Amino acid sequence: MxxxxxxxxxxxxxxxxxxxxxxxxxxxxxxxxxxxxxxxxxxxxxxxxxxxxxxxxxxxxxxxxxxxxxxxxxxxxxxxxxRLLPEKPIERAEVRRLTEWFLVKLDGEVTRYLVRERVLKLEMKPQEGGGSPDAAAIRAARANLKHHLRYLGWLAESRDWLAGTKLSYADLAAAAALSILDYLGEVPWDDEPAAKDWYMRVKSRPSFRPLLSERVRGLPPVHHYGELDF
Amino acid sequence: MxxxxxxxxxxxxxxxxxxxxxxxxxxxxxxxxxxxxxxxxxxxxxxxxxxxxxxxxxxxxxxxxxxxxxxxxxxxxxxxxxRLLPEKPIERAEVRRLTEWFLVKLDGEVTRYLVRERVLKLEMKPQEGGGSPDAAAIRAARANLKHHLRYLGWLAESRDWLAGTKLSYADLAAAAALSILDYLGEVPWDDEPAAKDWYMRVKSRPSFRPLLSERVRGLPPVHHYGELDF
Known part of the structure; x- marks a missing residue:
């Protein structure tokens, strides 16, 4: 278990x-x-x-x-x-690079800040770091997101899936982060149509369903969050 | 090649x-x-x-x-x-956890700051972020190092090598970070004798020799840096 x-x-x-x-x-x-x-x-x-x-x-x-x-x-x-990691070591290296990119770099430059400022601070007690959102942190994270979305768009345009010809950890890592940003209405999808197409493909997988039905108390998602065609 | x-x-x-x-x-x-x-x-x-x-x-x-x-x-x-990763998945997970601890967490809380403030800023041009060291950043990094050293001491006391009974990536990751901090004279070794003993064992391996003979221009290491018994 x-x-x-x-x-x-x-x-x-x-x-x-x-x-x-x-x-x-x-x-x-x-x-x-x-x-x-x-x-x-x-x-x-x-x-x-x-x-x-x-x-x-x-x-x-x-x-x-x-x-x-x-x-x-x-x-x-x-x-x-x-299998969500390829067989060849050199291909596994590319999947791992991108998985780390979305779970560490994107997280440290975008996701973590927006979640902290817009969601967690409302739940935290003052001694835990709660309080009103920091507008400068939100602005910086949004500016960083534009660069990340451009990179995502470039990957989505130049490959079938983010790390190559097959669905891999890289797609799930990117979609995991994007799904949180999308819940918060932070993703300017229209700027990057290839990224949007890719996200719709990942989002329509059965593994995604539990995430799309989840709600944060007191903070409903943007209207298209759960829709498979938006 | x-x-x-x-x-x-x-x-x-x-x-x-x-x-x-x-x-x-x-x-x-x-x-x-x-x-x-x-x-x-x-x-x-x-x-x-x-x-x-x-x-x-x-x-x-x-x-x-x-x-x-x-x-x-x-x-x-x-x-x-x-082999520097064990065979069993659950043991590999512990090696990977500690490798990440020393290369990501220790780096983000201690090593990166001390290197930046004490070494790199001297080499960087002003537009690259060069300038005089930030005393507050150095103080914070040194305070964090005490906690990390205590954890290292605890691991070294309770296990043969940091992740178990054999030398692994965890030892090399920790020793890689510690060797930089030691070069800068930042490690209060006497506070944690078990950590010191462990470091001497790793440091005496032939793989360590090239690191111990390397010098940063204009910044000699502390006198015991290259010694195998200090």
């Missing part, structure tokens, strides 16, 4: 949920508010980051990249054509 | 050099000053980060984690007892 400590506004958590969905694996989802620094959670992961996965009460598997590799080694390897 | 774009003060670059050294691989080293944003380098890696490895004029392999996985798939797998 798999348990996944996650948060609906964590792109890294959404990435793992998509991978599990693609491989037909069920997991018990445990929502974690990392800013509360629960001692039981810190004992699982002293870095206090998400996601953390546990299989059969074993030791914690910490972080999206680490969980991704674990799932490739324990599930992906048996998936043949549906 | 392997080419490695690196910088002597980049922990992620040092990590890859140590892995190559352990596996007896030679690489042509190309020093990159990422802050200059050379167009030829940005074409290899638009994220402008180090390291970037190239094998036989193939596509770039970007980032320490991605290079580490590539080297495991193309070299480690043939190394038997000297």
């Amino acid at each position: 798999l348990k996944l400590h996650h948060h609906p506004m964590s792109a890294a958590s959404r990435f793992v949920r998509l991978v599990l969905g693609e491989y037909g694996e069920r997991a018990e989802l445990l929502q974690e508010r990392t800013w509360e620094k629960r001692p039981e959670f810190l004992a699982l992961n002293p870095a206090a980051t998400l996601p953390v996965m546990i299989e059969d009460n074993g030791p914690p598997i910490v972080g999206a990249t680490v969980v991704g590799e674990y799932l490739d080694e324990t599930r992906g390897v048996f998936q043949r054509d549906r | 392997l080419k490695l774009h690196h910088h002597p003060m980049s922990a992620a670059s040092r990590f890859v050099r140590l892995v190559l050294g352990e596996y007896g691989e030679r690489a042509e080293l190309l020093q990159e000053r990422t802050w200059e944003k050379r167009p030829e380098f940005l074409a290899l890696n638009p994220a402008a980060t180090l390291p970037v490895m190239i094998e036989d004029n193939g596509p770039p392999i970007v980032g320490a984690t991605v290079v580490g996985e590539y080297l495991d798939e193309t070299r480690g797998v043939f190394q038997r007892d000297r």
Whole structure:
């Protein structure tokens, strides 16, 4: 049995949920508010980051990249054509580069700031960092998003899927992050039609359904969030 | 033939050099000053980060984690007892967690700041971010280092090597970062004797020698930096 400590506004958590969905694996989802620094959670992961996965009460598997590799080694390897990492080392390197790009770089320049300022600060107590949103941080994140969206558009235009000819971790990582930004109405899709087409293709996969029906309390998504044709 | 774009003060670059050294691989080293944003380098890696490895004029392999996985798939797998990632997925997950801890978390909280403020700013032009060191950033990084050193000491006390019973990527990642901090005289080794013992064991490996003889122009290391018994 798999348990996944996650948060609906964590792109890294959404990435793992998509991978599990693609491989037909069920997991018990445990929502974690990392800013509360629960001692039981810190004992699982002293870095206090998400996601953390546990299989059969074993030791914690910490972080999206680490969980991704674990799932490739324990599930992906048996998936043949549906495996989300290619076979060749040099092709795997490109998938991993882009997965890191969307889960680390995009997160650190865009997603994390918009989520923090627009969502989490409303839920946090003042001593946890709560309060009114920082308009300068939001502006900076939005400016960065334009560059990232242009790169995404370029990838989507020049390849079938982001890392090559097949759906891979790179697509799920990018779509995990974009789905959060889209929930918040932050994505200027019309600027990058190829990125929009690619996102519609990923979004229509059955693995995406649970994410599209999820709601943050007090913050409904933009109207097209759950629509498969927008 | 392997080419490695690196910088002597980049922990992620040092990590890859140590892995190559352990596996007896030679690489042509190309020093990159990422802050200059050379167009030829940005074409290899638009994220402008180090390291970037190239094998036989193939596509770039970007980032320490991605290079580490590539080297495991193309070299480690043939190394038997000297392989730097264990065989079992759950043990690999622990090695990967710690590798990320030292190359990402420690880097983002300590190493990157001290290197930037104490070394790179002296080399950078004003328009590249050069100038006098920021004393507040240095103080914050030093405070963070104490926590990291305590965690390292705890790992070194409770296990033979940082991730278990064998030398692994986790040890090389930690030692890569610590060697830079040690060069700068930033490590209060006497606070954590178990961490010091562990570092002496890693430091005495032949793969470490090239790092210990390297010098940053105008900034000699602390006197014990190259000594194997300090």
